[in-house]
């Protein structure tokens with residue numbers, strides 16, 4: 005494109021001003037990229053929620069336990085396809101609480117059937133079923149640099165909630181690694197066998213944390229939830245059943261309505277950046293009034309003057325903006341800075357596409373008024389400016 | 393389309409042109425019922441007091457502005473009947489402008505400045521390069537092609553300005569006080585150049601000037617006063 009040189013040279017006219025504008029656009033889009041990544045990290049649970057799954061917990065609190073016998077009773081309720089239980093184990097490795105990761109005793113076959121988003125090679129599944137102290141871990145947990153765990157490793161964990169009889173540490177052998185089909189599925193968990201856990205714990209036999217329940221028809225999930233709660237009403241352990249999505253959302257809302265906060269921050273940032281870039285373009289065009297007069301005298305049409313300013317503005321926005329998005333993408337690809345808290349960490353493609361669209365929207369919106377000025381400029385007036 | 397101008401046929405025909413500017417509620421009558429015929433190949437000087445409308449007239453001839461009444465035709469083309477877009481293309485094809493303050497783009501080198509009008513043509517990069525080299529050769533600046541305007545003297549900048557005006561080989565060269573900002577020596581060199589363009593390359597030139605020394609180089613001088621042209625200076 006033969007006009008590129010001219011557009012490029014105009015950006016270099018005031019190097020400092022251009023650099024400062026580029027830097028602000030860069031920072032704005034870097035921030036956008038990182039915030040989108042963080043938002044995705046916080047809400048990953050909600051988006052991975054299965055529409056056909058319910059979470060059933062103690063009515064009073066998530067930390068109170070339910071009898072393991074509820075599984076069979078729930079599976080009797082019409083509309084329920086299967087139930088599988090979890091318990092919050094809170095295993096700690098090497099007495100180092102900051103080495104935190106989620107750990108749960110589960111029944112292997114029920115667990116794997118309940119969460120088809122996880123895949124485990126058949127041989128590893130068989131090994132898990134054979135090995136009483138066997139544990140399977142998520143891919144992202146296996147990659148954590150503090151652990152570097154692989155199949156065959158022996159791992160000792162202690163739990164402040166569930167001590168082992170005789171106050172021994174819990175011993176595990178890693179027999180499998182869980183993979184997720186999709187990027188937004190959390191693979192930071194540590195899962196081991198409930199039978200080993202139940203026999204080994206010092207107290208609390210027969211108690212589990214919560215249930216995941218698959219319903220036969222997602223459209224009837226609310227009715228099934230009600231039926232489950234009714235089944236256990238007036239028992240010592242009343243339940244609260246809700247869809248997985250609602251459950252995760254409630255969880256995310258405890259941290260604050262992150263989405264709204266992020267949108268507010270980004271709106272302020274983009275508004276500011278629009279003023280900065282718009283001002284740069286307006287100044288740049290104002291300084292060049294005579295030059296536009298000359299270009300038009302030479303034969304540049306009004307439309308070409310408009311297009312040149314818009315191209316310049318879009319070039320400015322895309323140099324800064326695409327670099328910012330690029331760096332955000334690189335940072336996200338480098339993995340979570342706090343894998344224990346934000347196990348799912350990546351720059352969602354959708355946000356990236358929106359980011360690129362925002363870059364060009366910024367270029368056009370910041371450039372449109374100066375571009376119209378340049379377009380409407382009458383040659384005789386523009387050339388008279390300097391004579392006066 | 394356009395009738396091809398004959399040698400010594402009329403190239404520029406300004407017929408009964410009136411130009412009125414509106415400043416607020418006030419009307420400024422700059423040109424009234426003005427007639428001017430410029431034959432092909434002439435070097436015409438246009439003089440007159442400051443504010444008499446010389447630049448205004450030049451702008452009308454060059455299609456930078458439109459007359460309030462009357463018509464301007466160049467090589468048979470009625471310029472004031474063209475749309476803005478057609479007019480821009482027409483200027484690119486037929487008119488070369490030389491300005492008092494050179495009006496080069498400071499961010500571009502001499503050769504890039506000269507190349508500007510060629511960007512609007514269908515010439516290839518190599519062809520453009522060749523045309524630019526030729527034009528810079530004509531003005532005697534082949535050795536300074538990579539310099540930016542601020543690295544050139546006023547006289548050199550004006551020569552780049554002339555190279556830019558002639559690079560498309562326009563029908564008509566319009567110069568508004570081309571030596572107005574130069575000292576005598578540099579001014580003389582520019583006048584030599586314009587004269588050579590007129591005599592050796594047959595360019596038709598209209599030059600606005602305040603300087604009798606400059607107008608003496610032209611083949612004919614007309615004087616603008618109170619909106620009218622005459623062949624005699626007004627006392």
Ligand SMILES: Nc1ncnc2c1ncn2[C@@H]1O[C@H](COP(=O)(O)OP(=O)(O)OP(=O)(O)O)[C@@H](O)[C@H]1O
Nearest residue numbers: 385413414415422441442443444445446447448449
């Ligand atoms: N765009 C405009 N709007 C209003 N008035 C204008 C405009 N252009 C020119 N004029 C007026 O028209 C008159 C002639 O201006 P013009 O620039 O043509 O004079 P000039 O002969 O070129 O003068 P100088 O020798 O100082 O360059 C002046 O009074 C000027 O103020």
Ligand SMILES: [Mg+2]
Nearest residue numbers: 446447448568
């Ligand atoms: Mg003038």
